[in-house]
Amino acid sequence: MTVGVLRKKHVELLRQHRVADGLGPARGRLDGPDRYHTWSQVAAESVPSRLHRLTSLRLRPDAYTGAELHASQQVLDGQSEELFGLAETAGWAVRTPFFAGVFPTGSMNALCRPMPGTGVLVLVDSGLLHLVPDVLKIMIVSRSSFGESPLLEPAFAASTLAEVFNAHLFGNGAAAARPLPELAGQRQDLLRLMARRATQFVVAHEMAHVHAGHLLGSWRQTDPHTPVGALDMQAVGWPREYEADRMAARIMLASLAVLSPWDRDIVEPYLVGAVLLVLALHEVVSVLAKAAGRVLPFAGSHPPALLRIQSMVEHLAEHLRTPESIAVAAELATWLDERVPGVLEWFRLVDVQA
Numbered sequence: 402m403t404v405g406v407l408r409k410k411h412v413e414l415l416r417q418h419r420v421a422d423g424l425g426p427a428r429g430r431l432d433g434p435d436r437y438h439t440w441s442q443v444a445a446e447s448v449p450s451r452l453h454r455l456t457s458l459r460l461r462p463d464a465y466t467g468a469e470l471h472a473s474q475q476v477l478d479g480q481s482e483e484l485f486g487l488a489e490t491a492g493w494a495v496r497t498p499f500f501a502g503v504f505p506t507g508s509m510n511a512l513c514r515p516m517p518g519t520g521v522l523v524l525v526d527s528g529l530l531h532l533v534p535d536v537l538k539i540m541i542v543s544r545s546s547f548g549e550s551p552l553l554e555p556a557f558a559a560s561t562l563a564e565v566f567n568a569h570l571f572g573n574g575a576a577a578a579r580p581l582p583e584l585a586g587q588r589q590d591l592l593r594l595m596a597r598r599a600t601q602f603v604v605a606h607e608m609a610h611v612h613a614g615h616l617l618g619s620w621r622q623t624d625p626h627t628p629v630g631a632l633d634m635q636a637v638g639w640p641r642e643y644e645a646d647r648m649a650a651r652i653m654l655a656s657l658a659v660l661s662p663w664d665r666d667i668v669e670p671y672l673v674g675a676v677l678l679v680l681a682l683h684e685v686v687s688v689l690a691k692a693a694g695r696v697l698p699f700a701g702s703h704p705p706a707l708l709r710i711q712s713m714v715e716h717l718a719e720h721l722r723t724p725e726s727i728a729v730a731a732e733l734a735t736w737l738d739e740r741v742p743g744v745l746e747w748f749r750l751v752d753v754q755a
Protein backbone atom coordinates (compact mmCIF):
# COMPACT_ATOMS: atom_id res chain seq x y z
CA MET A 402 0.00 0.00 0.00
CA THR A 403 2.60 2.54 1.11
CA VAL A 404 4.94 1.51 -1.69
CA GLY A 405 2.01 2.28 -4.02
CA VAL A 406 1.93 5.79 -2.53
CA LEU A 407 5.69 6.15 -3.16
CA ARG A 408 5.13 5.07 -6.76
CA LYS A 409 2.55 7.84 -7.15
CA LYS A 410 4.93 10.36 -5.56
CA HIS A 411 7.58 9.28 -8.05
CA VAL A 412 5.31 9.97 -11.03
CA GLU A 413 4.28 13.29 -9.44
CA LEU A 414 7.93 14.26 -9.16
CA LEU A 415 8.53 13.35 -12.82
CA ARG A 416 5.59 15.56 -13.80
CA GLN A 417 6.69 18.42 -11.56
CA HIS A 418 10.05 18.45 -13.31
CA ARG A 419 8.39 18.16 -16.74
CA VAL A 420 10.09 14.85 -17.44
CA ALA A 421 7.21 12.60 -18.35
CA ASP A 422 3.49 12.56 -17.95
CA GLY A 423 3.54 9.10 -16.48
CA LEU A 424 5.40 5.85 -16.72
CA GLY A 425 3.09 3.96 -19.04
CA PRO A 426 4.49 2.17 -22.09
CA ALA A 427 4.12 5.24 -24.31
CA ARG A 428 5.36 5.66 -27.86
CA GLY A 429 9.08 6.00 -28.15
CA ARG A 430 12.11 5.17 -30.15
CA LEU A 431 12.80 1.85 -28.45
CA ASP A 432 13.44 -0.82 -31.08
CA GLY A 433 13.39 1.85 -33.74
CA PRO A 434 15.27 1.16 -36.98
CA ASP A 435 18.31 3.20 -35.89
CA ARG A 436 20.33 0.52 -34.16
CA TYR A 437 23.24 -1.82 -34.78
CA HIS A 438 22.29 -5.37 -35.63
CA THR A 439 25.77 -6.92 -35.76
CA TRP A 440 29.16 -6.21 -34.20
CA SER A 441 30.73 -5.97 -37.64
CA GLN A 442 28.39 -3.00 -38.31
CA VAL A 443 29.71 -1.36 -35.13
CA ALA A 444 33.30 -1.80 -36.29
CA ALA A 445 32.64 -0.86 -39.92
CA GLU A 446 30.99 2.48 -39.25
CA SER A 447 32.90 5.39 -40.73
CA VAL A 448 34.50 7.98 -38.46
CA PRO A 449 32.49 10.87 -39.98
CA SER A 450 29.11 9.21 -39.47
CA ARG A 451 29.89 8.31 -35.85
CA LEU A 452 31.23 11.81 -35.22
CA HIS A 453 28.10 13.26 -36.76
CA ARG A 454 25.93 11.32 -34.33
CA LEU A 455 28.04 12.31 -31.32
CA THR A 456 27.94 15.96 -32.36
CA SER A 457 24.21 16.04 -33.05
CA LEU A 458 23.43 14.45 -29.68
CA ARG A 459 25.30 17.33 -28.04
CA LEU A 460 23.21 19.87 -29.98
CA ARG A 461 19.76 18.39 -29.62
CA PRO A 462 19.20 15.90 -26.81
CA ASP A 463 15.98 13.99 -27.41
CA ALA A 464 12.96 14.92 -25.40
CA TYR A 465 12.29 12.66 -22.44
CA THR A 466 10.19 9.75 -23.59
CA GLY A 467 7.84 7.71 -21.51
CA ALA A 468 8.90 4.59 -23.38
CA GLU A 469 12.54 4.83 -22.29
CA LEU A 470 11.63 5.59 -18.71
CA HIS A 471 9.04 2.83 -18.68
CA ALA A 472 11.67 0.29 -19.77
CA SER A 473 14.18 1.54 -17.18
CA GLN A 474 11.56 1.46 -14.44
CA GLN A 475 10.82 -2.14 -15.37
CA VAL A 476 14.51 -2.94 -14.88
CA LEU A 477 14.39 -1.47 -11.35
CA ASP A 478 11.06 -3.13 -10.52
CA GLY A 479 12.33 -6.46 -11.83
CA GLN A 480 15.22 -6.57 -9.40
CA SER A 481 13.83 -4.93 -6.29
CA GLU A 482 12.23 -7.97 -4.68
CA GLU A 483 15.47 -9.92 -4.90
CA LEU A 484 17.33 -6.94 -3.45
CA PHE A 485 15.01 -6.75 -0.42
CA GLY A 486 15.67 -10.47 0.10
CA LEU A 487 19.44 -9.99 -0.12
CA ALA A 488 19.33 -7.17 2.44
CA GLU A 489 17.38 -9.49 4.74
CA THR A 490 19.93 -12.30 4.24
CA ALA A 491 22.70 -9.82 5.09
CA GLY A 492 20.82 -9.05 8.31
CA TRP A 493 19.86 -5.54 7.30
CA ALA A 494 16.22 -5.86 6.22
CA VAL A 495 14.71 -2.51 5.30
CA ARG A 496 11.41 -2.09 7.16
CA THR A 497 10.73 1.47 6.04
CA PRO A 498 8.63 1.57 2.84
CA PHE A 499 11.24 2.04 0.15
CA PHE A 500 10.87 2.51 -3.58
CA ALA A 501 13.47 2.99 -6.32
CA GLY A 502 12.26 5.07 -9.27
CA VAL A 503 14.02 6.11 -12.45
CA PHE A 504 14.75 9.84 -12.79
CA PRO A 505 17.17 11.99 -14.82
CA THR A 506 19.29 13.11 -11.86
CA GLY A 507 22.62 13.23 -13.72
CA SER A 508 24.29 11.65 -10.67
CA MET A 509 25.83 8.19 -10.60
CA ASN A 510 24.72 7.94 -6.98
CA ALA A 511 21.03 7.40 -6.38
CA LEU A 512 19.34 10.20 -4.43
CA CYS A 513 17.32 9.60 -1.27
CA ARG A 514 14.09 11.57 -0.90
CA PRO A 515 12.44 10.88 2.45
CA MET A 516 8.66 11.33 2.19
CA PRO A 517 7.45 12.16 5.68
CA GLY A 518 4.80 9.73 6.87
CA THR A 519 5.20 7.57 3.78
CA GLY A 520 8.71 6.17 3.35
CA VAL A 521 11.77 6.76 1.24
CA LEU A 522 11.76 7.41 -2.48
CA VAL A 523 15.11 6.68 -4.13
CA LEU A 524 15.83 8.29 -7.49
CA VAL A 525 18.09 6.28 -9.79
CA ASP A 526 19.62 8.14 -12.72
CA SER A 527 18.06 7.26 -16.07
CA GLY A 528 21.46 7.74 -17.74
CA LEU A 529 23.11 5.29 -15.36
CA LEU A 530 20.58 2.62 -16.33
CA HIS A 531 21.85 2.90 -19.93
CA LEU A 532 25.51 3.44 -19.10
CA VAL A 533 26.09 0.38 -16.92
CA PRO A 534 24.76 -2.29 -19.33
CA ASP A 535 26.30 -0.59 -22.37
CA VAL A 536 29.79 -0.38 -20.85
CA LEU A 537 29.53 -3.97 -19.63
CA LYS A 538 28.40 -5.14 -23.04
CA ILE A 539 31.33 -3.42 -24.79
CA MET A 540 33.71 -4.89 -22.22
CA ILE A 541 32.34 -8.40 -22.71
CA VAL A 542 32.42 -8.35 -26.52
CA SER A 543 35.84 -6.77 -26.93
CA ARG A 544 37.61 -9.29 -24.71
CA SER A 545 38.13 -13.00 -25.23
CA SER A 546 35.63 -14.84 -23.11
CA PHE A 547 34.48 -18.42 -22.62
CA GLY A 548 37.26 -19.60 -24.89
CA GLU A 549 36.01 -17.53 -27.81
CA SER A 550 37.68 -14.62 -29.54
CA PRO A 551 36.20 -11.11 -29.18
CA LEU A 552 33.01 -10.27 -31.11
CA LEU A 553 34.17 -6.67 -31.48
CA GLU A 554 37.69 -5.94 -32.63
CA PRO A 555 39.31 -4.54 -29.43
CA ALA A 556 40.54 -1.50 -31.38
CA PHE A 557 36.90 -0.38 -31.76
CA ALA A 558 36.10 -0.51 -28.07
CA ALA A 559 37.11 3.12 -27.47
CA SER A 560 34.96 4.54 -30.27
CA THR A 561 31.98 2.49 -29.09
CA LEU A 562 32.55 3.57 -25.49
CA ALA A 563 32.90 7.19 -26.65
CA GLU A 564 29.35 7.16 -27.97
CA VAL A 565 28.03 5.67 -24.73
CA PHE A 566 29.84 8.19 -22.50
CA ASN A 567 28.95 11.04 -24.88
CA ALA A 568 25.27 10.16 -24.48
CA HIS A 569 25.70 9.93 -20.72
CA LEU A 570 27.38 13.31 -20.35
CA PHE A 571 25.46 15.26 -22.98
CA GLY A 572 22.15 13.42 -23.31
CA ASN A 573 20.65 14.98 -20.18
CA GLY A 574 19.64 11.57 -18.89
CA ALA A 575 17.19 11.42 -21.79
CA ALA A 576 19.16 10.40 -24.87
CA ALA A 577 20.91 7.05 -25.03
CA ALA A 578 23.62 5.87 -27.39
CA ARG A 579 22.62 4.06 -30.57
CA PRO A 580 21.49 0.62 -29.35
CA LEU A 581 24.17 -2.08 -29.63
CA PRO A 582 23.54 -5.63 -30.88
CA GLU A 583 22.07 -8.15 -28.49
CA LEU A 584 24.29 -10.83 -26.97
CA ALA A 585 23.53 -14.54 -26.73
CA GLY A 586 24.46 -17.55 -24.64
CA GLN A 587 27.06 -17.25 -21.88
CA ARG A 588 27.95 -13.69 -22.81
CA GLN A 589 24.32 -12.65 -22.38
CA ASP A 590 24.13 -14.46 -19.03
CA LEU A 591 27.26 -12.66 -17.84
CA LEU A 592 25.94 -9.29 -19.01
CA ARG A 593 22.59 -9.85 -17.28
CA LEU A 594 24.22 -10.91 -14.02
CA MET A 595 26.76 -8.10 -13.86
CA ALA A 596 24.34 -5.37 -14.96
CA ARG A 597 21.78 -6.56 -12.42
CA ARG A 598 24.29 -6.68 -9.55
CA ALA A 599 25.82 -3.32 -10.48
CA THR A 600 22.41 -1.63 -10.52
CA GLN A 601 21.35 -3.38 -7.33
CA PHE A 602 24.53 -2.17 -5.65
CA VAL A 603 23.54 1.45 -6.38
CA VAL A 604 20.12 0.91 -4.77
CA ALA A 605 21.58 -1.24 -1.94
CA HIS A 606 23.79 1.72 -1.00
CA GLU A 607 20.62 3.78 -0.38
CA MET A 608 19.00 0.86 1.50
CA ALA A 609 22.06 0.90 3.75
CA HIS A 610 21.57 4.62 4.48
CA VAL A 611 17.96 3.93 5.43
CA HIS A 612 18.72 0.84 7.52
CA ALA A 613 21.62 2.46 9.38
CA GLY A 614 19.48 5.51 10.18
CA HIS A 615 21.81 7.84 8.27
CA LEU A 616 18.93 9.96 7.02
CA LEU A 617 18.02 11.05 10.54
CA GLY A 618 21.08 13.26 10.72
CA SER A 619 21.03 14.27 7.06
CA TRP A 620 20.71 17.69 5.51
CA ARG A 621 19.18 18.85 2.26
CA GLN A 622 21.54 19.66 -0.58
CA THR A 623 20.28 21.35 -3.75
CA ASP A 624 22.15 21.27 -7.04
CA PRO A 625 21.11 23.47 -9.96
CA HIS A 626 23.14 21.48 -12.54
CA THR A 627 20.95 18.40 -13.00
CA PRO A 628 19.24 17.52 -16.31
CA VAL A 629 15.99 18.93 -14.90
CA GLY A 630 17.47 22.00 -13.22
CA ALA A 631 17.54 22.34 -9.44
CA LEU A 632 17.02 19.08 -7.57
CA ASP A 633 17.32 18.11 -3.89
CA MET A 634 19.03 15.21 -2.18
CA GLN A 635 19.76 14.31 1.43
CA ALA A 636 23.47 14.53 2.18
CA VAL A 637 24.85 12.42 5.05
CA GLY A 638 28.60 13.11 5.04
CA TRP A 639 31.56 11.03 3.85
CA PRO A 640 31.98 8.64 6.82
CA ARG A 641 28.39 7.46 6.35
CA GLU A 642 28.95 7.17 2.59
CA TYR A 643 31.84 4.75 3.19
CA GLU A 644 29.68 2.81 5.61
CA ALA A 645 26.84 2.60 3.07
CA ASP A 646 29.29 1.33 0.41
CA ARG A 647 30.51 -1.40 2.76
CA MET A 648 26.98 -2.42 3.75
CA ALA A 649 25.84 -2.42 0.11
CA ALA A 650 28.75 -4.68 -0.83
CA ARG A 651 27.77 -7.10 1.95
CA ILE A 652 24.16 -7.05 0.73
CA MET A 653 25.40 -7.98 -2.75
CA LEU A 654 27.69 -10.71 -1.38
CA ALA A 655 24.58 -12.24 0.23
CA SER A 656 23.57 -13.30 -3.30
CA LEU A 657 26.37 -15.91 -3.13
CA ALA A 658 24.87 -17.58 -0.06
CA VAL A 659 22.40 -19.67 -2.07
CA LEU A 660 25.03 -20.98 -4.49
CA SER A 661 27.02 -24.19 -4.22
CA PRO A 662 30.70 -23.68 -3.29
CA TRP A 663 31.60 -24.52 -6.88
CA ASP A 664 29.25 -21.90 -8.39
CA ARG A 665 30.22 -19.42 -5.75
CA ASP A 666 33.85 -19.53 -6.81
CA ILE A 667 32.81 -18.91 -10.41
CA VAL A 668 30.39 -16.07 -9.69
CA GLU A 669 32.24 -14.20 -6.92
CA PRO A 670 34.81 -12.47 -9.20
CA TYR A 671 32.05 -11.15 -11.46
CA LEU A 672 30.01 -9.96 -8.50
CA VAL A 673 33.00 -8.10 -7.12
CA GLY A 674 33.68 -6.87 -10.65
CA ALA A 675 30.14 -5.48 -10.93
CA VAL A 676 30.40 -3.64 -7.60
CA LEU A 677 33.83 -2.18 -8.35
CA LEU A 678 32.76 -1.30 -11.89
CA VAL A 679 30.14 1.09 -10.50
CA LEU A 680 32.81 2.92 -8.52
CA ALA A 681 35.27 2.77 -11.44
CA LEU A 682 32.58 4.34 -13.65
CA HIS A 683 32.26 7.20 -11.15
CA GLU A 684 35.96 7.89 -11.66
CA VAL A 685 35.87 7.58 -15.46
CA VAL A 686 32.76 9.77 -15.76
CA SER A 687 34.33 12.46 -13.58
CA VAL A 688 37.56 12.44 -15.64
CA LEU A 689 35.59 12.67 -18.90
CA ALA A 690 33.24 15.34 -17.51
CA LYS A 691 36.18 17.49 -16.49
CA ALA A 692 37.77 17.16 -19.94
CA ALA A 693 34.45 17.95 -21.63
CA GLY A 694 33.69 20.93 -19.39
CA ARG A 695 30.58 19.32 -17.88
CA VAL A 696 29.60 19.84 -14.26
CA LEU A 697 28.48 16.68 -12.49
CA PRO A 698 25.65 17.29 -10.04
CA PHE A 699 26.17 16.52 -6.33
CA ALA A 700 29.85 15.75 -7.01
CA GLY A 701 31.07 16.61 -3.51
CA SER A 702 28.34 14.73 -1.65
CA HIS A 703 30.33 11.47 -1.77
CA PRO A 704 34.06 10.83 -1.31
CA PRO A 705 36.15 10.80 -4.51
CA ALA A 706 35.76 7.52 -6.42
CA LEU A 707 39.37 6.43 -5.97
CA LEU A 708 39.03 6.66 -2.19
CA ARG A 709 35.75 4.74 -2.31
CA ILE A 710 37.40 2.03 -4.41
CA GLN A 711 40.32 1.78 -2.00
CA SER A 712 38.03 1.55 1.02
CA MET A 713 35.86 -1.02 -0.75
CA VAL A 714 38.79 -3.23 -1.75
CA GLU A 715 40.08 -3.22 1.82
CA HIS A 716 36.64 -4.19 3.10
CA LEU A 717 36.03 -6.89 0.48
CA ALA A 718 39.41 -8.49 1.14
CA GLU A 719 38.07 -9.59 4.53
CA HIS A 720 34.82 -11.03 3.18
CA LEU A 721 35.65 -12.88 0.00
CA ARG A 722 35.91 -16.59 -0.45
CA THR A 723 38.59 -16.38 -3.12
CA PRO A 724 41.17 -13.58 -2.82
CA GLU A 725 41.67 -13.75 -6.60
CA SER A 726 38.19 -12.25 -7.04
CA ILE A 727 39.68 -8.83 -6.35
CA ALA A 728 42.35 -9.42 -8.99
CA VAL A 729 39.76 -10.32 -11.63
CA ALA A 730 37.69 -7.25 -10.73
CA ALA A 731 40.77 -5.02 -10.78
CA GLU A 732 41.61 -6.33 -14.23
CA LEU A 733 38.17 -5.28 -15.51
CA ALA A 734 38.61 -1.81 -14.00
CA THR A 735 42.06 -1.56 -15.60
CA TRP A 736 40.59 -2.50 -18.96
CA LEU A 737 38.16 0.42 -18.60
CA ASP A 738 40.90 2.83 -17.47
CA GLU A 739 43.03 1.95 -20.47
CA ARG A 740 40.21 2.89 -22.86
CA VAL A 741 39.84 6.41 -21.39
CA PRO A 742 42.56 8.11 -23.52
CA GLY A 743 40.87 6.72 -26.66
CA VAL A 744 37.50 8.06 -25.52
CA LEU A 745 39.06 11.45 -24.78
CA GLU A 746 40.49 11.50 -28.31
CA TRP A 747 36.97 11.01 -29.71
CA PHE A 748 35.69 13.82 -27.52
CA ARG A 749 38.46 16.03 -28.90
CA LEU A 750 37.40 15.17 -32.47
CA VAL A 751 33.81 16.13 -31.63
CA ASP A 752 35.02 19.48 -30.29
CA VAL A 753 37.00 20.11 -33.50
CA GLN A 754 33.93 19.22 -35.56
CA ALA A 755 31.53 21.40 -33.57
Ligand SMILES: [Zn+2]
Nearest residue numbers: 606610642645
Ligand atom coordinates in the same frame (compact mmCIF):
# COMPACT_ATOMS: atom_id res chain seq x y z
ZN1 LIG B 1 25.18 7.59 -0.22
